[in-house]
Amino acid sequence: MNLTVMTYNIQHGHVHQSNPGRIDLKETASVIRDSGADLIGLNEVRGRGDHPDYTAQVEEMAAFLGFHCVFGRSIYVGGNNPYGNAVLSRWPISESKVFHIPDPAAELRISRFEHRSILRAAVDLPEGGQFAVFSSHFGLTPEEQRNAVVLASALTEAERLPFVLMGDFNVTPDDPVLDPLDERLTVTHPYLEGQLTHPSHAPDCRIDYIYASPSVTVNGARVLPSTASDHRPVVAELSF
Known part of the structure; x- marks a missing residue:
């Protein structure tokens, strides 16, 4: 079966360049629609809250x-305002679960620290069987990132x-820090050489990733030149 997958940090749907500060989820969704992706992992997503x-x-x-979709809360912001990761799917999602990444020691937390998680969703495929999607947003410090890789490695x-x-x-x-994933999983890196994702208007690094299980073949991958968010989305063509 062939699948197109996407990872996209949507920055809460804020329009990054044309009208900073304005939330326009249709613009974000249009980027997803135009990509042709079947399964999408999203980061920096808000849920329904008090604000x-x-x-x-x-x-x-x-x-x-x-x-179809599922939201996975990592934290509450300013009271009862959920924030986390999500998965969109062309096909039904039959189950989902949030796995919480262990926090770093208190003395190693930076001012921008926030608790992180990994969302798993199981998708029912049209040809039968299921496919799992793990969507995560790792922390900013080395200890947070190591903790995230340890959990991601165990889950996968x-x-x-x-x-x-x-x-x-x-x-x-x-x-x-990515070595445990690079060594065991199918990578998209060879297709993304020289393609950068952040900041979207003038990218100088790639920090957005797609890995797959060893049974999955990567047939291509690319970074889309969208500035709807502060991250450019990454899309991969897979088969299994």
């Missing part, structure tokens, strides 16, 4: 696209379905 800017963002995009090693692991990992491809 008027905290709406059910992934549900709104799913309605626009005619897709235990996974019995074909899968993708994707997200904004906040590290560049040459960082050895």
Whole structure:
């Protein structure tokens, strides 16, 4: 079966360049629609909360696209305002679970520290069987990133379905923290050489990733030149 997958840090749906500060989920969803992606992992997604800017963002995009979706909360912001990762799927999502990444020691936390998680969703494929999607947004410090890789490695090693692991990992491809993933999983790196993702208007690094299970073949990958968010999305063509 052939699949097109995408990872996209949507920056809460904020329009990054043309009108900074304005939330436009239709613009974000249009980037996804135009990519042709079947399965999408999203980061920096808001859920429905007390603040008027905290709406059910992934549900709104799913309605626009005619897709299925699931939201996975990592934290609450300013009271009862959920924030985390999400998955959009062309096909039904039969189960999902949030796995919480261990926090770093208190003395190693920076001012911008926030708790992180990995969302797993199991998608029912049209040809039968299932496919798992792991979507995550790693932390900003080395200890946070190591903790995230340890959990991601454990989850993917235990996974019995074909899968993708994707997200904004906040590290560049040459960082050895990624070695456990690079050594065991199918990578998209060879197709993305020289393609950068952040900041979208003038990218100087690639910190957004798509990995797949060893049973999955990567047939191509690319970074899309969108400035709707502060990250450019990454798309990969897979088969299994």
